[in-house]
Amino acid sequence: MSELLQILDETGKKVGKAPRLKRDVLLQMYRSIVQTRAFDDRCMKLQRTGRIGFSVPNLGIEAVSAGAAAAMDPSRDWFAPYYRDFAMLFYHNISPEKMFDNMFGNCEDNAVGRQMPVHFTFTEPAKFFSISSPLGTQIPQAVGMAMAMKNRGEDGAVLTTFGDGTTSSSGFHSGLNFAGVYKAPIVFLCQNNQFAISCHSDKQTASESYAIKAKAYGMPGVRVDGNDALAVYKAVSDAAKRAREGKGPTLIEAYTFRMGGHSTSDDPSRYVDADLIKKWQKRDPLMRLRNWLISEGHLTDERAEEIAEEAADEMKNAADAAHAKSRPVLGTIFTDVFEKVPPHLEAQMESCIKHHAERDEAVDEKGEFPL
Amino acid sequence: MTELTLVQAVNDGLRSIMKEDDSVLVMGEDVGPKGGVFLATEKLTDEFGEERCFDTPLSEDGIIGVGVGMAMNGMKPVCEIQFQDFIFPAFDQIVSEAAKIRYRSGGQYTVPMVIRTPYGGGIKGGLYHSQSGEAYFAHTPGLKVVIPSTPYDAKGLLIASINDPDPVLFMEPKALYRAFREDVPSGIYEVELSKTRNVTEGGDVAVFCYGAMVPVCTDAAKRIKDSRNKDVRVVDLRTLMPLDEESVLQAARDCGRVVIVHEAPRFCGYGAELSALIAERAIESIEAPIKRVAGFDTPFPNTLENYYMPDARRVLDAIEEVLDF
Numbered sequence: 001m002s003e004l005l006q007i008l009d010e011t012g013k014k015v016g017k018a019p020r021l022k023r024d025v026l027l028q029m030y031r032s033i034v035q036t037r038a039f040d041d042r043c044m045k046l047q048r049t050g051r052i053g054f055s056v057p058n059l060g061i062e063a064v065s066a067g068a069a070a071a072m073d074p075s076r077d078w079f080a081p082y083y084r085d086f087a088m089l090f091y092h093n094i095s096p097e098k099m100f101d102n103m104f105g106n107c108e109d110n111a112v113g114r115q116m117p118v119h120f121t122f123t124e125p126a127k128f129f130s131i132s133s134p135l136g137t138q139i140p141q142a143v144g145m146a147m148a149m150k151n152r153g154e155d156g157a158v159l160t161t162f163g164d165g166t167t168s169s170s171g172f173h174s175g176l177n178f179a180g181v182y183k184a185p186i187v188f189l190c191q192n193n194q195f196a197i198s199c200h201s202d203k204q205t206a207s208e209s210y211a212i213k214a215k216a217y218g219m220p221g222v223r224v225d226g227n228d229a230l231a232v233y234k235a236v237s238d239a240a241k242r243a244r245e246g247k248g249p250t251l252i253e254a255y256t257f258r259m260g261g262h263s264t265s266d267d268p269s270r271y272v273d274a275d276l277i278k279k280w281q282k283r284d285p286l287m288r289l290r291n292w293l294i295s296e297g298h299l300t301d302e303r304a305e306e307i308a309e310e311a312a313d314e315m316k317n318a319a320d321a322a323h324a325k326s327r328p329v330l331g332t333i334f335t336d337v338f339e340k341v342p343p344h345l346e347a348q349m350e351s352c353i354k355h356h357a358e359r360d361e362a363v364d365e366k367g368e369f370p371l
Numbered sequence: 372m373t374e375l376t377l378v379q380a381v382n383d384g385l386r387s388i389m390k391e392d393d394s395v396l397v398m399g400e401d402v403g404p405k406g407g408v409f410l411a412t413e414k415l416t417d418e419f420g421e422e423r424c425f426d427t428p429l430s431e432d433g434i435i436g437v438g439v440g441m442a443m444n445g446m447k448p449v450c451e452i453q454f455q456d457f458i459f460p461a462f463d464q465i466v467s468e469a470a471k472i473r474y475r476s477g478g479q480y481t482v483p484m485v486i487r488t489p490y491g492g493g494i495k496g497g498l499y500h501s502q503s504g505e506a507y508f509a510h511t512p513g514l515k516v517v518i519p520s521t522p523y524d525a526k527g528l529l530i531a532s533i534n535d536p537d538p539v540l541f542m543e544p545k546a547l548y549r550a551f552r553e554d555v556p557s558g559i560y561e562v563e564l565s566k567t568r569n570v571t572e573g574g575d576v577a578v579f580c581y582g583a584m585v586p587v588c589t590d591a592a593k594r595i596k597d598s599r600n601k602d603v604r605v606v607d608l609r610t611l612m613p614l615d616e617e618s619v620l621q622a623a624r625d626c627g628r629v630v631i632v633h634e635a636p637r638f639c640g641y642g643a644e645l646s647a648l649i650a651e652r653a654i655e656s657i658e659a660p661i662k663r664v665a666g667f668d669t670p671f672p673n674t675l676e677n678y679y680m681p682d683a684r685r686v687l688d689a690i691e692e693v694l695d696f
Contacts, residue, residue: 113674
């Protein structure tokens with residue numbers, strides 16, 4: 001059970017059987033990791049200069065999202081991700097500008113400026129279900145999505161992701177239990193990055209692994225090297241195939257490490273040992289994939305540098321464009337509560353708009369997110 | 372005496388009572404070495420060890436359920452729920468268990484626990500780091516609900532809550548965590564539960580509020596004093612359940628004009644209870660319709676949060692409305 005599926009070793013040398021993937025797919029996987037780093041870098045700059053309130057660094061875990069994304073088919077599958085999954089969005093060509101619209105909470109944000117940054121929601125070009133801050137709530141919901149597919153006889157599957165901390169939530173238990181009972185076509189992907197904010201994995205479970213928990217729910221559990229995009233692809237791809245064939249769910253634990261803080265406001269030096277960071281720097285998921293792609297003749301150093309530059313420019317332009325947009329109008333506070341705005345909200349909306357139109361007072365824009 | 376912020380006063384309150392009473396322990400997500408996401412439990416693990424202040428698995432129902440068990444068996448747990456928005460997985464343990472165990476066991480088993488949780492807006496936290504859920508809990512028989520608005524009260528009310536024999540939900544206004552400092556005595560002291568505090572004295576309008584709305588209302592009171600020379604009695608409720616009904620009714624009778632302010636949505640909000648209480652028992656003294664200023668009946672927005680939350684301007688409008696009726 002605690003065996004770790006690995007295809008590329010820490011240097012990018014092939015040590016397992018590589019899945020057959022087209023060059024386009026491999027390069028898209030690589031590019032989505034590079035884009036994630038460029039997005040992180042841009043967000044850190046924006047947060048430090050007070051332009052956005054919050055982001056969650058993805059550094060170190062990107063291969064989990066990229067490898068898993070490549071194993072799913074957005075034409076029939078749904079995604080119920082968690083907040084630290086940016087590469088999954090990039091892999092499926094979600095527009096960086098739309099992502100920045102959410103980071104700024106502007107008038108074109110799909111969440112209409114109602115959610116915090118990194119709480120993305122998309123239906124096109126892929127079904128990325130709206131992210132919730134309370135943890136684990138998406139897990140039973142994802143099972144429901146999968147049961148609906150099964151009910152209608154579709155061949156889709158659902159991929160849901162969550163961190164190691166979320167395995168302690170009641171959503172994890174009820175989700176896996178239902179999926180096991182109903183053989184739902186779903187893949188549970190636990191991104192074990194070893195820390196839930198400041199709490200180490202040993203505060204979450206006394207099990208020898210997260211993957212072993214699958215046994216209790218009557219499904220296979222797989223443990224995979226989360227810094228090896230090919231291994232993650234292989235594990236998720238096998239699990240998705242199993243789901244589509246009506247054989248039920250799989251729990252995958254991708255063992256990785258969150259190299260940054262929980263968020264742009266967090267200081268991990270308070271609780272993470274510096275040696276641990278050094279150890280994991282050597283396992284960088286980006287360099288591992290890059291070295292292998294170069295050795296296979298899919299990539300050159302020059303092209304890799306170009307991809308990095310393209311991504312940096314792309315993110316700067318996307319952020320600038322999103323920053324230039326106005327905030328949502330006041331009326332958006334009151335819409336989407338229900339399909340139709342009921343009379344009491346109609347009245348509150350009118351009075352809110354009138355109040356601010358009459359005053360024309362600049363509202364004090366204070367407020368800083370601590371975590 | 373030391374000048375402390377509200378969050379430092381919470382920390383000092385925990386430290387003071389933990390020194391005094393070995394049965395007090397602190398548990399929750401990130402409360403250990405990190406000291407809590409707002410640093411309310413900073414250095415408590417260093418000082419008292421992991422047995423007394425410890426990180427838990429990420430499970431709110433687990434945190435509260437385990438707290439209930441410890442409380443029944445001789446400990447006084449202070450459980451932290453990182454954001455009040457995250458409390459709902461524990462709703463069952465709070466509402467069906469902690470609040471009802473004394474009643475259902477005829478007093479054989481009791482739950483002297485405190486649940487600390489930051490609530491309210493003001494930090495750009497969007498839907499899930501901003502809510503004010505006090506009404507859900509004040510509606511629960513068997514559960515006390517306490518909300519401080521100053522550092523002095525935060526420490527004194529927290530110690531009183533920990534020493535209280537019943538479960539207390541202690542909601543901390545995160546917008547005020549670092550808003551100002553004031554002198555806070557060292558060591559142990561209590562601020563009595565179920566007693567309101569008059570923030571300003573006045574006989575023209577009674578303004579009832581709590582938590583982060585207290586400074587907003589005080590600001591509005593000052594403005595109306597300057598503009599119209601009217602004296603507002605700003606009443607900080609401090610304990611929502613059990614409420615100090617007599618002080619509320621006294622203020623309503625003395626002033627004859629009432630404004631109630633909270634951040635939480637208006638519909639079935641705490642203001643509805645206050646308004647009903649005053650209408651039932653002091654209507655003969657009331658000279659204008661009771662006016663509520665509240666959050667809108669919508670989820671909490673992010674970008675537009677400062678338009679959602681009641682501000683001094685909205686409170687002022689309500690005060691003028693009851694004065695001019």
